[in-house]
Amino acid sequence: xxxxxxxxxxxxxxxARRRLSAALWRRPWLRALGLLVPPxxxxxxxxxxxxxxxxxxxxxxxxxxxxxxxxxxxxxNFHTLVSDPTYRQIAFRTIxxxxxxxxxxxxIALPFAYFMARIASPRLRTTLFxxxxxxxxxxxxxxxxxxxxxLNHDGALNWSLAKxxxxxxxxxxxxVAMWIVFSxxxxxxxxxxxxxxxxxxxDSYFEASRDLGARGWTTFxxxxxxxxxxxxxxxxxxxxxxxxxDYITPSLVGNVDFIGNVIYRNVLGLTNNLPFAAAYATVPxxxxxxxxxVAKRLGAFEAL
Amino acid sequence: xxxxxxxxxxxxSATIPSAVDVRLLGVRKTYGDVVAVDRVDLEVEAGEFFTLxxxxxxxxxxxxxxxxxxxxxxxxxxxLSGVDVTSRAPYERDxxxxxxxxxxxxxxxxxxxxxxxLRVKNVPRAERRQRVHEILRVIRLPDVGDRKPIxxxxxxxxxxxxxxxxxxxxKVLLLDEPLGALDLKLRQEMQTELKRIQRExxxxxxxxVYVTHDQEEALTxxxxxxVFNEGRIEQIGTPADVYEHPATEFVAGFVGVSNVLERDGRxxxxxxxxxxxHLDGTGAGxxxxxxxxxxxxxxxxxVVELDSGxxxxxxxxxxxxxxxxxxxxxxxxxxxxxxxxxxxxMERPGGQA
Numbered sequence: 001x002x003x004x005x006x007x008x009x010x011x012x013x014x015x016a017r018r019r020l021s022a023a024l025w026r027r028p029w030l031r032a033l034g035l036l037v038p039p040x041x042x043x044x045x046x047x048x049x050x051x052x053x054x055x056x057x058x059x060x061x062x063x064x065x066x067x068x069x070x071x072x073x074x075x076x077n078f079h080t081l082v083s084d085p086t087y088r089q090i091a092f093r094t095i096x097x098x099x100x101x102x103x104x105x106x107x108i109a110l111p112f113a114y115f116m117a118r119i120a121s122p123r124l125r126t127t128l129f130x131x132x133x134x135x136x137x138x139x140x141x142x143x144x145x146x147x148x149x150x151l152n153h154d155g156a157l158n159w160s161l162a163k164x165x166x167x168x169x170x171x172x173x174x175x176v177a178m179w180i181v182f183s184x185x186x187x188x189x190x191x192x193x194x195x196x197x198x199x200x201x202x203d204s205y206f207e208a209s210r211d212l213g214a215r216g217w218t219t220f221x222x223x224x225x226x227x228x229x230x231x232x233x234x235x236x237x238x239x240x241x242x243x244x245x246d247y248i249t250p251s252l253v254g255n256v257d258f259i260g261n262v263i264y265r266n267v268l269g270l271t272n273n274l275p276f277a278a279a280y281a282t283v284p285x286x287x288x289x290x291x292x293x294v295a296k297r298l299g300a301f302e303a304l
Numbered sequence: 305x306x307x308x309x310x311x312x313x314x315x316x317s318a319t320i321p322s323a324v325d326v327r328l329l330g331v332r333k334t335y336g337d338v339v340a341v342d343r344v345d346l347e348v349e350a351g352e353f354f355t356l357x358x359x360x361x362x363x364x365x366x367x368x369x370x371x372x373x374x375x376x377x378x379x380x381x382x383x384l385s386g387v388d389v390t391s392r393a394p395y396e397r398d399x400x401x402x403x404x405x406x407x408x409x410x411x412x413x414x415x416x417x418x419x420x421x422l423r424v425k426n427v428p429r430a431e432r433r434q435r436v437h438e439i440l441r442v443i444r445l446p447d448v449g450d451r452k453p454i455x456x457x458x459x460x461x462x463x464x465x466x467x468x469x470x471x472x473x474x475k476v477l478l479l480d481e482p483l484g485a486l487d488l489k490l491r492q493e494m495q496t497e498l499k500r501i502q503r504e505x506x507x508x509x510x511x512x513v514y515v516t517h518d519q520e521e522a523l524t525x526x527x528x529x530x531v532f533n534e535g536r537i538e539q540i541g542t543p544a545d546v547y548e549h550p551a552t553e554f555v556a557g558f559v560g561v562s563n564v565l566e567r568d569g570r571x572x573x574x575x576x577x578x579x580x581x582h583l584d585g586t587g588a589g590x591x592x593x594x595x596x597x598x599x600x601x602x603x604x605x606x607v608v609e610l611d612s613g614x615x616x617x618x619x620x621x622x623x624x625x626x627x628x629x630x631x632x633x634x635x636x637x638x639x640x641x642x643x644x645x646x647x648x649x650m651e652r653p654g655g656q657a
Contacts, residue, residue, distance in 0.1 A: 204407035207374050210394040211401045212421035212472065222424070226411045 058278035077279035094259045098243035101182040105190040117198040178254040190235035197231025230299040244284040323350040325511040331380035340366040342535035353512045357522040358532030399476040400469035408453040415449035421472040439471040571650040576619040578646040582639040589641030604630040
């Protein structure tokens with residue numbers, strides 16, 4: 001009796017399961033929905049909703065006497081960041097640095113990735129991969145402090161320069177220091193997509209180019225660089241956006257403010273002006289939106 | 305027609321009809337322990353359509369790559385028009401290659417692809433345009449210049465790859481299984497098309513060296529062919545030569561059906577279409593029994609087991625027989641007859657005939 005009931009129960013449960021799987025098979029959209037709801041829900045609630053709050057609060061203001069949040073609609077924050085030359089200067093400085101870091105990383109990454117993808121033996125390639133990725137496994141702060149030790153007036157760089165009789169460098173806490181550290185920190189994010197783009201080029205393209213009379217440099221210029229370009233643009237999305245949003249490197253190795261520093265101070269610092277921080281935070285967002293639109297046109301998303 | 309755009313080369317091929325364009329002397333190439341090409345000697349005459357035929361891994365593609373300059377031989381010499389080019393880079397050789405995967409640059413338009421060789425050689429813009437236009441007309445795709453390769457069909461890409469090589473008017477055109485990626489129908493069309501293009505450009509004397517594993521393709525297209533096996537050349541000759549007088553058992557088997565018999569210490573081959581089959585099983589000829597019947601539409605293939613040992617394939621046109629007649633003949637005793645002049649002695653593997 002008991003075993004019969006058990007059998008019957010098992011049968012119904014397996015029928016139910018079969019019916020469910022048949023229903024899913026007949027309606028592919030139902031399956032897709034089941035797979036997408038959890039991550040999409042997460043995105044909508046924690047990311048898009050937060051962004052929406054950010055945009056809305058950018059139109060609020062702070063009462064200068066009480067320091068309390070006023071929920072009245074105003075363009076004042078945006079007016080300040082456009083009209084105040086300090087904020088304009090900080091924004092341009094940040095964008096300029098992001099562009100310089102991106103260009104530097106592209107110039108370094110292209111030959112490196114080319115060597116990795118086309119010349120190195122499989123063993124050497126693995127070793128280089130580890131070397132590229134290794135810094136990412138260590139703390140970001142530790143690496144920036146390490147650079148502070150290198151660039152300090154009595155740091156490793158000046159010590160080495162003195163040993164070989166070269167003049168001392170005063171790069172500590174300057175834009176040069178920031179440029180070097182940013183370029184170093186984001187380099188792996190440029191190398192990997194460029195490598196992926198170069199690795200996909202069939203050998204026959206290189207052979208065809210040589211066969212048609214092109215020497216190494218011509219092949220590089222006319223075939224390799226254009227085919228690596230989507231990878232470079234994909235990498236530049238990382239290097240550009242990461243520099244744009246960073247405030248730790250400027251505060252640890254630099255001497256001037258970036259967009260991130262201003263936001264940070266308005267959120268947690270003395271000024272405590274959240275609406276202004278929100279308004280200023282839209283600047284890198286808008287810059288990135290424009291950047292991505294251009295990148296999309298250059299085919300960067302096929303190289304990711 | 306094509307002479308307008310392709311520089312004059314007639315003098316070479318016309319005044320010295322037996323001029324040799326490609327010469328390989330004792331060429332050997334190994335990859336680690338694998339011998340890809342084993343001391344190959346080869347001469348291709350100017351203006352010829354020469355085919356390297358063989359199964360995969362037989363060394364035919366490596367041989368082609370040695371001529372192109374993508375590989376350097378471990379031993380031996382590669383000569384182009386009598387000049388030793390063994391140690392020259394591909395861009396220093398007057399040859400162009402049509403790749404198996406076409407290798408069209410995806411970021412360039414068709415016209416830019418075709419003009420690539422002229423551009424890197426700094427041919428002036430006006431002449432470049434003129435020659436690209438002309439060659440696109442020769443391959444009968446005059447209007448695709450502005451498209452990207454990805455927008456073309458397989459057969460069209462194949463022609464563009466051909467145009468990109470031909471526009472440079474090389475002395476030797478190397479083709480590495482160029483029709484391998486096409487389906488049967490398109491392949492047959494392109495075979496005819498390739499021969500037409502070769503005739504059209506032959507006025508300027510471009511030699512075609514063609515790699516394929518398809519024996520039918522080799523027989524229909526070539527002036528002469530070399531049959532490769534395990535890195536060596538088994539036989540060089542005209543298609544009729546190689547088909548009707550196969551020098552080795554391998555050639556007999558690879559080019560056509562292997563029909564090798566051993567009688568009175570003599571090993572010989574006889575082609576299936578040269579054998580007469582008497583279905584009544586009486587009269588002259590060797591007695592045997594039909595073991596297998598394959599109906600192929602135009603003809604039927606019979607595999608006959610001979611009473612005195614061995615097996616022969618016989619091909620009969622389906623003049624009156626239908627498929628059911630043919631298939632019912634399985635197991636029947638027959639007699640096979642052939643003329644002595646249609647048999648050819650085989651070299652034994654590793655020895656003389």
